[in-house]
Amino acid sequence: MNNKKIAEVLYEIAEILEMKNVKFKPWAYRKAAQTIESLNEDVKDILKEGKLEELPGIGESIAKKIRELIETGKLRYYEKLKKGIPVKLAELEKVEGLGPKRIKLLYDKLNIKDLKQLKKAAKKGKIRKIKSLGEKVEKNILEGAEFVKKSGKRFLLGMILGEAEEIKELLRKRKEITKIELAGSLRRMKETIGDLDILAVSKDNKKTMDFFCGMSTVQRVLAKGNTKSSVRLKNDVHVDLRLVNENEFGSALQYFTGSKQHSIELRKIAIGKKMKLSEYGLFKGKKKIAGESEINVYGKLGLQYIEPELRENIGEIEAAKKKKLPKLVKYGDVKGDLHMHTNWSDGRNTIKEMVEQTKRLGNKFIAITDHAGDLKIAGALSDKQILKQMKEVNKISDGVKVFYGLEVNIKKNGDLDVGDSILKKVDVVIASIHSGFRQSRDLLTKRILKAMDNKYVKIIAHPTGRILLGRRGYELNFNKIFKKAMDNGVALEVNAFPARLDLDYLNVKNAVENKVKISIGTDAHNIDQLKFLKLGTSVARRGWAEKKDIINCFSIGKLTKFFER
Numbered sequence: 001m002n003n004k005k006i007a008e009v010l011y012e013i014a015e016i017l018e019m020k021n022v023k024f025k026p027w028a029y030r031k032a033a034q035t036i037e038s039l040n041e042d043v044k045d046i047l048k049e050g051k052l053e054e055l056p057g058i059g060e061s062i063a064k065k066i067r068e069l070i071e072t073g074k075l076r077y078y079e080k081l082k083k084g085i086p087v088k089l090a091e092l093e094k095v096e097g098l099g100p101k102r103i104k105l106l107y108d109k110l111n112i113k114d115l116k117q118l119k120k121a122a123k124k125g126k127i128r129k130i131k132s133l134g135e136k137v138e139k140n141i142l143e144g145a146e147f148v149k150k151s152g153k154r155f156l157l158g159m160i161l162g163e164a165e166e167i168k169e170l171l172r173k174r175k176e177i178t179k180i181e182l183a184g185s186l187r188r189m190k191e192t193i194g195d196l197d198i199l200a201v202s203k204d205n206k207k208t209m210d211f212f213c214g215m216s217t218v219q220r221v222l223a224k225g226n227t228k229s230s231v232r233l234k235n236d237v238h239v240d241l242r243l244v245n246e247n248e249f250g251s252a253l254q255y256f257t258g259s260k261q262h263s264i265e266l267r268k269i270a271i272g273k274k275m276k277l278s279e280y281g282l283f284k285g286k287k288k289i290a291g292e293s294e295i296n297v298y299g300k301l302g303l304q305y306i307e308p309e310l311r312e313n314i315g316e317i318e319a320a321k322k323k324k325l326p327k328l329v330k331y332g333d334v335k336g337d338l339h340m341h342t343n344w345s346d347g348r349n350t351i352k353e354m355v356e357q358t359k360r361l362g363n364k365f366i367a368i369t370d371h372a373g374d375l376k377i378a379g380a381l382s383d384k385q386i387l388k389q390m391k392e393v394n395k396i397s398d399g400v401k402v403f404y405g406l407e408v409n410i411k412k413n414g415d416l417d418v419g420d421s422i423l424k425k426v427d428v429v430i431a432s433i434h435s436g437f438r439q440s441r442d443l444l445t446k447r448i449l450k451a452m453d454n455k456y457v458k459i460i461a462h463p464t465g466r467i468l469l470g471r472r473g474y475e476l477n478f479n480k481i482f483k484k485a486m487d488n489g490v491a492l493e494v495n496a497f498p499a500r501l502d503l504d505y506l507n508v509k510n511a512v513e514n515k516v517k518i519s520i521g522t523d524a525h526n527i528d529q530l531k532f533l534k535l536g537t538s539v540a541r542r543g544w545a546e547k548k549d550i551i552n553c554f555s556i557g558k559l560t561k562f563f564e565r
């Protein structure tokens with residue numbers, strides 16, 4: 001039972017409870033699952049240290065269940081729940097458009113238990129006959145089902161980025177290796193990753209492959225060769241290491257970074273110039289004209305260099321032709337984190353510990369934004385506690401600027417669950433939706449618009465509520481939201497928590513085109529999670545954001561003014 005598997009069980013419990021219309025508990029299980037999923041340490045070690053209950057979102061009852069899972073490999077509560085729901089929930093949940101309620105409906109009406117039966121029913125036109133679903137939903141379900149089959153097993157970027165960088169570092173330090181880079185979708189910082197590709201140049205291939213296959217994190221060697229080896233890591237991630245010639249490193253890196261669509265377009269451009277582009281280089285007739293570096297490959301094709309995060313074939317090639325690519329925000333430009341929780345609400349660490357870690361990471365400011373109002377399950381602060389915490393935060397003068405903020409819940413009617421008399425005393429108010437996700441697009445949009453009309457609200461957090469590999473986000477009328485955000489000077493958040501990355505990059509691109517400001521927040525619930533700022537920045541980069549678009553890149557003075565507006 002590794003962290004990922006335990007998290008999967010907890011997610012599934014949440015889904016089953018949701019199907020049964022149980023209140024609050026699904027939320028608690030999902031929260032616990034997110035915590036386990038994002039841990040650096042093995043949860044087994046935490047259990048051994050007796051510190052399970054110190055983790056955010058893990059109370060006595062869930063801790064007991066995790067213990068049972070680790071010690072026996074099973075969980076009686078879960079087995080019993082599953083018996084009550086005779087469908088393959090985890091499998092069906094992966095289909096876009098299928099939530100617990102629809103799955104229950106499909107089971108009740110058509111006895112659909114798994115993906116295979118779902119596809120069969122959709123193809124036969126049975127789903128459209130259910131009154132509340134209809135033809136369009138049926139079509140979406142079928143498309144979604146096909147997608148699940150194709151996409152297979154994926155991992156959250158945030159869950160493997162650290163280990164990927166560690167492996168790169170281990171290899172980089174070896175004397176025989178002269179060049180090394182992570183490739184694939186990880187280099188493009190895609191939200192979820194299928195497997196890991198590493199590219200290197202070595203003076204001694206055998207020595208490098210021996211080392212790679214013998215790393216302590218390897219679970220199994222799948223193939224070992226002189227130029228390519230594949231291993232499965234203990235966390236189930238599949239890694240390929242390819243060793244290439246020095247003069248092919250750039251073209252190979254371009255080739256193995258993708259995306260596929262982006263590379264296809266590049267090859268077309270090459271053909272148009274009577275050239276040929278492959279992983280071995282860019283050729284004009286027999287003559288190789290580029291290959292050792294990516295910059296040269298792009299240059300010889302008449303393009304500006306395109307950063308990996310942009311290579312999704314969404315307009316970057318046209319922009320590179322015209323030399324009009326954005327001046328992407330750099331990872332080092334983001335100087336502070338504007339969303340986090342402490343042990344005042346459902347976080348693990350104290351305010352002071354969060355500040356200390358911020359200093360260690362070299363950041364200049366943070367906003368402490370604990371839950372406030374009615375969200376009792378997240379340990380939301382009462383008015384009295386807010387005033388007390390505010391005093392505490394305002395006392396800090398420690399090289400790091402600490403804004404005092406709150407994460408306030410947007411109620412089902414769009415009201416906030418903390419009064420204006422409190423909000424006006426706070427540096428920054430974040431508003432977000434934590435319940436009622438299944439309202440219509442129209443109602444959800446109205447809720448957010450109304451929250452943005454509160455003059456104290458400065459950021460809308462995790463705007464679509466999506467959970468990667470879990471729950472798809474709700475639909476919103478973004479045209480209206482962008483307009484309101486512009487008019488009222490409200491920023492939209494890129495929530496950098498690995499399972500959220502919400503807004504996604506396409507919405508960021510749209511937001512930025514509409515001159516809406518972006519705020520990056522880790523939503524950290526402990527000090528380890530503050531490092532997710534990089535993930536948030538990657539989404540901003542994938543969404544073509546520049547420094548000027550991101551309020552975390554503002555000076556403290558300018559940011560203070562933005563909050564005061």
Ligand SMILES: [Zn+2]
Pocket residue numbers: 407432434461462
């Ligand atoms: Zn939240």
Ligand SMILES: [Zn+2]
Pocket residue numbers: 339340341407523
């Ligand atoms: Zn939060």
